[in-house]
Amino acid sequence: MTDRAAGVIHDIGYQRYQGPRLGRGYAVGSLLTHSLRTAYGLGRSAKAKVFPWLVVGIVGVVAVVVTAIRSVTGEVVLSYLDFPDAVFPLAVLFCAVVAPELVSRDLRSGVLSLYFSRPLRRTDYGLAKLAALIGAVWLLLTGPMLVMFLGGVFSVDGWRAVWDEVGDFGSGLAYAALHAVLVSAVSLLIASLVSRRAVAAPIVVAAFLVTLPIVGLLETAGGETARQLSGLFSPETLLVGVRVWLAPEPDSMDLGGFGPLYGAVTVALVAACAGLLLVRYRRVRA
Amino acid sequence: MINLTIVRLTLRGLFGRRRFLLLLPLPALVVGMALLADLLGATPDEWGQPVLVGLGFAAVLPVLALIVGASVLGSEIDDGTAVHILAKPLPRREIVLSKLLVAVVVTTLAAGTGMLLAGLVSGSGRLGIAVLAGTAVGALAYCALFLALSLLTRRPVLVGLVYVLVWEGLLTNLVSGTRVLSIQHYAVSVAERIDGSGVVTSTVSAPVALAMAVAVTVGATLLAVDRLRSFSLTGDTS
Numbered sequence: 001m002t003d004r005a006a007g008v009i010h011d012i013g014y015q016r017y018q019g020p021r022l023g024r025g026y027a028v029g030s031l032l033t034h035s036l037r038t039a040y041g042l043g044r045s046a047k048a049k050v051f052p053w054l055v056v057g058i059v060g061v062v063a064v065v066v067t068a069i070r071s072v073t074g075e076v077v078l079s080y081l082d083f084p085d086a087v088f089p090l091a092v093l094f095c096a097v098v099a100p101e102l103v104s105r106d107l108r109s110g111v112l113s114l115y116f117s118r119p120l121r122r123t124d125y126g127l128a129k130l131a132a133l134i135g136a137v138w139l140l141l142t143g144p145m146l147v148m149f150l151g152g153v154f155s156v157d158g159w160r161a162v163w164d165e166v167g168d169f170g171s172g173l174a175y176a177a178l179h180a181v182l183v184s185a186v187s188l189l190i191a192s193l194v195s196r197r198a199v200a201a202p203i204v205v206a207a208f209l210v211t212l213p214i215v216g217l218l219e220t221a222g223g224e225t226a227r228q229l230s231g232l233f234s235p236e237t238l239l240v241g242v243r244v245w246l247a248p249e250p251d252s253m254d255l256g257g258f259g260p261l262y263g264a265v266t267v268a269l270v271a272a273c274a275g276l277l278l279v280r281y282r283r284v285r286a
Numbered sequence: 287m288i289n290l291t292i293v294r295l296t297l298r299g300l301f302g303r304r305r306f307l308l309l310l311p312l313p314a315l316v317v318g319m320a321l322l323a324d325l326l327g328a329t330p331d332e333w334g335q336p337v338l339v340g341l342g343f344a345a346v347l348p349v350l351a352l353i354v355g356a357s358v359l360g361s362e363i364d365d366g367t368a369v370h371i372l373a374k375p376l377p378r379r380e381i382v383l384s385k386l387l388v389a390v391v392v393t394t395l396a397a398g399t400g401m402l403l404a405g406l407v408s409g410s411g412r413l414g415i416a417v418l419a420g421t422a423v424g425a426l427a428y429c430a431l432f433l434a435l436s437l438l439t440r441r442p443v444l445v446g447l448v449y450v451l452v453w454e455g456l457l458t459n460l461v462s463g464t465r466v467l468s469i470q471h472y473a474v475s476v477a478e479r480i481d482g483s484g485v486v487t488s489t490v491s492a493p494v495a496l497a498m499a500v501a502v503t504v505g506a507t508l509l510a511v512d513r514l515r516s517f518s519l520t521g522d523t524s
Contacts, residue, residue: 089451
């Protein structure tokens with residue numbers, strides 16, 4: 001029993017890692033870029049690219065048609081601010097495709113424990129996924145908008161007109177960012193609660209579809225105040241309300257004096273969804 | 287034609303999981319909106335279109351039919367247990383028809399109850415029956431279509447969503463001719479014909495709608511049977 005030769009551990013040359021540790025920030029950055037690439041199916045099979053790029057294609061076709069009409073007839077069919085509103089259902093469809101892909105798969109295959117065993121914290125995971133989805137939706141909206149911008153810049157005369165065009169494009173980018181933040185926050189929260197992609201996707205779409213008729217009902221049936229407040233009940237009209245509040249145009253939605261309320265409700269909705277997302281990841285079994 | 291064991295297994299697959307209870311708020315929302323509209327003093331002519339068509343036929347019915355129709359067979363294909371059914375000496379026709387029956391009945395009961403009650407809120411029993419009938423026709427065609435999709439592609443739900451959102455949601459509103467190829471309009475048209483009071487309106491005539499709905503159902507079911515006959519289980523999606 002005291003035969004020491006049997007207990008020898010041979011040094012076969014394993015070495016401990018001595019180099020720098022990249023840490024939490026690097027882990028968050030990696031998760032963010034990886035998720036952003038996943039959203040568009042980059043680095044994955046052709047099957048994973050079909051649905052995101054189908055949506056990109058449809059949004060792109062809309063932008064190309066709008067640009068073509070403008071360059072031929074000179075008439076602006078959709079302004080930069082109109083564009084995100086016009087393609088809103090497509091942004092929702094994109095989220096229904098991508099949000100379950102980003103979070104539901106991790107839940108179902110039980111790999112969260114692997115993520116959380118790294119320096120990455122639970123809140124980091126949720127926020128990185130949310131930031132990736134926001135970025136993906138923003139690119140979906142602004143990429144085609146860039147086509148419209150290039151078409152617009154080359155069809156106007158004079159530096160002053162070009163400068164106006166740049167200003168309009170800038171406000172379009174900001175409005176697209178607002179769209180991206182709201183739509184992503186709502187759909188990622190829903191997707192993080194359902195572990196099956198096939199169930200998560202329709203529920204995301206349902207959340208946006210079923211709220212719109214409420215607005216229609218209040219508009220037709222309610223009084224003046226109800227009509228001015230009706231937009232609050234659906235994400236789509238909520239965003240239009242914020243736009244009308246910040247950049248009033250003739251014959252747009254009538255808000256009365258409730259413009260700031262639209263802004264407050266938008267901020268509150270995004271904060272609530274992001275907060276619940278973080279709570280969800282604090283509670284989730286990993 | 288209908289195999290009771292398959293029916294029982296499918297029902298258990300649908301209701302054995304808690305997540306399908308998540309869908310019950312949708313029909314309840316239709317009733318709730320109808321009650322709210324009535325409370326606000328709106329006439330059925332005013333709230334019929336946004337609540338019954340906008341919410342019921344355009345959102346609740348397709349979403350319910352999509353989740354139910356794509357998962358009666360799709361979830362078994364996903365987790366690989368479809369092999370056990372396919373290995374039994376049953377005609378494929380029987381498997382597809384049993385699953386379709388379950389999907390249609392479940393969708394009609396879930397969506398139809400909400401629609402019937404919302405119709406009754408208007409005070410007209412005929413409207414309630416009309417929207418229930420429209421829901422049944424819609425559920426039949428949608429479920430047959432989505433069931434066939436679950437055999438044609440690995441991501442039936444996303445293809446179904448593209449159909450519901452892009453084709454029925456965007457295109458049929460822009461190009462009116464495509465309404466002849468939209469299940470939502472078949473359902474509305476049938477409801478309009480039975481009701482007759484013009485609370486819900488569609489541009490597709492009822493005989494055309496009924497014929498097209500039958501054609502979609504039969505076509506999709508035949509396709510599904512044919513696909514299941516030469517079905518090969520492949521690995522998980524990437």
